[in-house]
Amino acid sequence: MIPFSKIGDILAEIKGLTDFVIIGDTIVDLSLGRKGTDSDVDLFMLGLSVLVDEDKIREFAFERGWDFGKTPIDTPRIIASVDDDQLQIDMYENIQDFFVPEEIISSAIEMRVGKEKFKIIRLEDYILLKANAFREEDEDELKTIVYLIGEGKLNIDKKYLESHIDLFEENSKSIRDRLALIGIKI
Numbered sequence: 001m002i003p004f005s006k007i008g009d010i011l012a013e014i015k016g017l018t019d020f021v022i023i024g025d026t027i028v029d030l031s032l033g034r035k036g037t038d039s040d041v042d043l044f045m046l047g048l049s050v051l052v053d054e055d056k057i058r059e060f061a062f063e064r065g066w067d068f069g070k071t072p073i074d075t076p077r078i079i080a081s082v083d084d085d086q087l088q089i090d091m092y093e094n095i096q097d098f099f100v101p102e103e104i105i106s107s108a109i110e111m112r113v114g115k116e117k118f119k120i121i122r123l124e125d126y127i128l129l130k131a132n133a134f135r136e137e138d139e140d141e142l143k144t145i146v147y148l149i150g151e152g153k154l155n156i157d158k159k160y161l162e163s164h165i166d167l168f169e170e171n172s173k174s175i176r177d178r179l180a181l182i183g184i185k186i
Contacts, residue, residue, distance in 0.1 A: 003036040006082045008114020017060050018047035021108045022120040023100060025141060030111055031123050031154055040088035044100055050075040050091045057091065073098055100129065101167035123154065124161040131175045132168050146183045162186045
């Protein structure tokens, strides 16, 4: 597990390059109040394009001794060494089938990661993104969230969830059906 104190330091460096919003399963770890994560950190980039500015991101990584790679959808991935571990930071923007509605980004909240505060999407919006993608691993993660809600370890605002489903336009009915399938009735 990589501690959030060290992740916060790395994210603070990236914030020096550009603004971003944390969108991945780090949201669940932070919502649970965990001290760190075993996962990668997914960022939705705001101040630059992951495609147009790829060389700038690559140079930024190399200047810090970090490795540079690609995500499965061919966007930048930075791999930063943290003690004996490696933190993978995947960078995204709206391209191809990867879509995060603007309202989700603008509804992001600030949360402390280590010594710094960063914007993160709300847990409800993370649930909607997972229900929209709904690959096998997304379904498993959603079922885990439903279990944690049932255990009282996580809370969601169903009215907020419902108000953001329509942001996914033609997929909104599918998202509603998928949520019902895993036990979130709206």
